[in-house]
Amino acid sequence: MTDSQPPGSGGDGTEPDPRFTFANERTFLAWSRTALALVVAGLGVVQLLPPFPGVPWGRHVLGVPLIVFGAVVAVAAYREWVRSQRAMRLGLPLARSVMPLLLAAVIATMAVISAVVILASALR
Secondary structure, three states: OOOOOOOOOOOOOOOOOOOHHHHHHHHHHHHHHHOOOHHHHHHHHHHHHOOEOOEEOOOHHHHHHHHHHHHHHHHHHHHHHHEEEHHHOOOOOOOOOHHHHHHHHHHHHHHHHHHHHHHHHHHO
16 A cells, blocks of 8 residues: 555555645645644634633634634545545546535634624623
8 A cells, every 4th residue: 555545445446647646635735734724723712812801701612613623624634635536546536525615614604703702792
Protein backbone atom coordinates (compact mmCIF):
# COMPACT_ATOMS: atom_id res chain seq x y z
CA MET A 1 0.00 0.00 0.00
CA THR A 2 1.39 3.40 -0.99
CA ASP A 3 0.77 6.70 0.76
CA SER A 4 -1.62 7.79 -1.99
CA GLN A 5 -3.73 4.65 -1.61
CA PRO A 6 -6.62 5.14 0.77
CA PRO A 7 -7.04 2.63 3.58
CA GLY A 8 -9.51 -0.10 2.78
CA SER A 9 -9.12 0.12 -0.98
CA GLY A 10 -7.39 -3.26 -1.02
CA GLY A 11 -5.04 -2.19 -3.81
CA ASP A 12 -7.90 -1.94 -6.31
CA GLY A 13 -7.53 0.14 -9.42
CA THR A 14 -4.47 1.80 -10.84
CA GLU A 15 -2.23 4.48 -9.48
CA PRO A 16 -3.55 7.87 -10.67
CA ASP A 17 -1.39 10.50 -12.28
CA PRO A 18 0.79 11.95 -9.48
CA ARG A 19 -0.40 15.47 -10.34
CA PHE A 20 -3.97 14.51 -9.45
CA THR A 21 -2.85 12.77 -6.28
CA PHE A 22 -0.87 15.85 -5.24
CA ALA A 23 -3.82 18.14 -6.08
CA ASN A 24 -6.08 15.96 -3.93
CA GLU A 25 -3.55 16.15 -1.11
CA ARG A 26 -3.30 19.94 -1.43
CA THR A 27 -7.08 20.16 -1.16
CA PHE A 28 -6.98 18.01 1.97
CA LEU A 29 -4.27 20.22 3.45
CA ALA A 30 -6.29 23.37 2.67
CA TRP A 31 -9.32 21.96 4.48
CA SER A 32 -7.04 20.92 7.36
CA ARG A 33 -5.77 24.51 7.65
CA THR A 34 -9.38 25.70 7.67
CA ALA A 35 -10.18 23.22 10.46
CA LEU A 36 -7.18 24.39 12.47
CA ALA A 37 -8.15 28.04 11.96
CA LEU A 38 -11.69 27.31 13.20
CA VAL A 39 -10.38 25.60 16.34
CA VAL A 40 -7.92 28.41 17.06
CA ALA A 41 -10.58 31.07 16.42
CA GLY A 42 -12.94 29.30 18.82
CA LEU A 43 -10.26 29.08 21.49
CA GLY A 44 -9.44 32.74 20.96
CA VAL A 45 -13.07 33.78 21.36
CA VAL A 46 -13.52 31.76 24.55
CA GLN A 47 -10.18 32.61 26.16
CA LEU A 48 -9.20 36.06 24.89
CA LEU A 49 -12.37 37.99 24.04
CA PRO A 50 -13.58 40.17 26.91
CA PRO A 51 -16.96 39.13 28.34
CA PHE A 52 -20.04 40.63 26.75
CA PRO A 53 -21.78 42.93 29.27
CA GLY A 54 -24.99 41.28 30.42
CA VAL A 55 -24.38 38.15 28.34
CA PRO A 56 -22.00 35.97 30.41
CA TRP A 57 -22.50 32.96 28.11
CA GLY A 58 -21.77 34.98 24.95
CA ARG A 59 -18.14 33.92 24.47
CA HIS A 60 -18.97 30.25 24.87
CA VAL A 61 -21.95 30.34 22.55
CA LEU A 62 -19.67 31.82 19.87
CA GLY A 63 -16.43 29.93 20.51
CA VAL A 64 -17.50 26.36 21.28
CA PRO A 65 -19.37 25.82 17.97
CA LEU A 66 -16.28 27.02 16.10
CA ILE A 67 -14.13 24.46 17.91
CA VAL A 68 -16.61 21.66 17.28
CA PHE A 69 -17.01 22.61 13.63
CA GLY A 70 -13.22 22.64 13.28
CA ALA A 71 -13.19 19.01 14.40
CA VAL A 72 -16.00 18.17 11.96
CA VAL A 73 -14.11 19.82 9.09
CA ALA A 74 -10.93 17.89 9.95
CA VAL A 75 -12.74 14.53 9.85
CA ALA A 76 -14.72 15.45 6.74
CA ALA A 77 -11.54 16.57 4.96
CA TYR A 78 -9.97 13.17 5.49
CA ARG A 79 -13.09 11.39 4.30
CA GLU A 80 -13.20 13.58 1.18
CA TRP A 81 -9.54 12.82 0.47
CA VAL A 82 -10.14 9.06 0.78
CA ARG A 83 -13.27 9.21 -1.38
CA SER A 84 -11.56 11.26 -4.11
CA GLN A 85 -8.43 9.13 -4.09
CA ARG A 86 -10.48 5.94 -4.38
CA ALA A 87 -12.51 7.40 -7.26
CA MET A 88 -9.32 8.39 -9.11
CA ARG A 89 -7.81 4.92 -8.60
CA LEU A 90 -10.94 3.26 -9.98
CA GLY A 91 -11.48 5.72 -12.82
CA LEU A 92 -14.82 6.89 -11.42
CA PRO A 93 -16.15 10.44 -11.49
CA LEU A 94 -15.35 12.48 -8.41
CA ALA A 95 -18.25 12.93 -6.03
CA ARG A 96 -19.47 16.41 -5.24
CA SER A 97 -18.15 17.81 -2.00
CA VAL A 98 -20.54 18.98 0.69
CA MET A 99 -17.75 20.94 2.37
CA PRO A 100 -18.31 24.34 0.66
CA LEU A 101 -22.04 24.30 1.41
CA LEU A 102 -21.43 23.14 4.97
CA LEU A 103 -18.81 25.81 5.58
CA ALA A 104 -21.02 28.56 4.11
CA ALA A 105 -23.99 27.46 6.22
CA VAL A 106 -21.97 27.38 9.45
CA ILE A 107 -20.38 30.76 8.76
CA ALA A 108 -23.77 32.33 8.04
CA THR A 109 -25.24 30.74 11.19
CA MET A 110 -22.32 31.96 13.31
CA ALA A 111 -22.73 35.47 11.88
CA VAL A 112 -26.39 35.51 12.91
CA ILE A 113 -25.57 34.16 16.39
CA SER A 114 -22.81 36.76 16.74
CA ALA A 115 -25.23 39.54 15.83
CA VAL A 116 -27.76 38.26 18.39
CA VAL A 117 -25.12 38.13 21.15
CA ILE A 118 -23.88 41.63 20.33
CA LEU A 119 -27.42 43.03 20.25
CA ALA A 120 -28.32 41.29 23.50
CA SER A 121 -25.20 42.77 25.07
CA ALA A 122 -25.99 46.27 23.77
CA LEU A 123 -29.58 46.16 25.03
CA ARG A 124 -28.62 45.30 28.62
